[in-house]
């Protein structure tokens with residue numbers, strides 16, 4: 849599926865630390881296509897939906913405070929196997945365990961400030977994209993290097 853999509857959030861710590869460009873560059877360099885992007889201040893209602901599986905966790909209040917502490921960048925990336933490839937590029941949830949070369953492994957040390965979010969399955973991605981973007985905010989466009997990316 850060449851049009852598989854995933855949601856990536858560049859979290860508030862990464863915006864503050866001026867890492868947005870570096871994160872974008874990694875996905876561009878891999879060959880994925882950017883189909884939506886915006887800077888926004890997330891509110892609790894949005895995060896309660898996004899993290900509905902985690903709302904009962906003891907760390908949830910701290911997670912909410914972190915994720916609402918400043919603006920974040922929400923993006924949708926498209927391409928072959930993008931969900932799994934992006935998770936591999938992001939690295940382990942716990943930054944302390946994340947491999948060098950991954951985004952978390954290169955830019956963070958601790959699970960509570962782990963720089964980025966990426967959807968964990970195609971189905972999760974579909975739901976998450978719906979929380980963060982209106983349908984008309986996704987842009988369908990032809991990339992000129994298609995033949996050199998996929999053969």
Ligand code: DAT
Pocket residue numbers: 902907911940941942959960962964965966968
């Ligand atoms: P991921 O972001 O890798 O998909 P997740 O969905 O399990 O990980 O958790 C979402 C976020 O919640 C994660 O990026 C950071 C935070 N989190 C997870 N486990 C945590 C923990 N044990 N302590 C503090 N924050 C945690």
Ligand code: MG
Pocket residue numbers: 966968
């Ligand atoms: Mg997750």
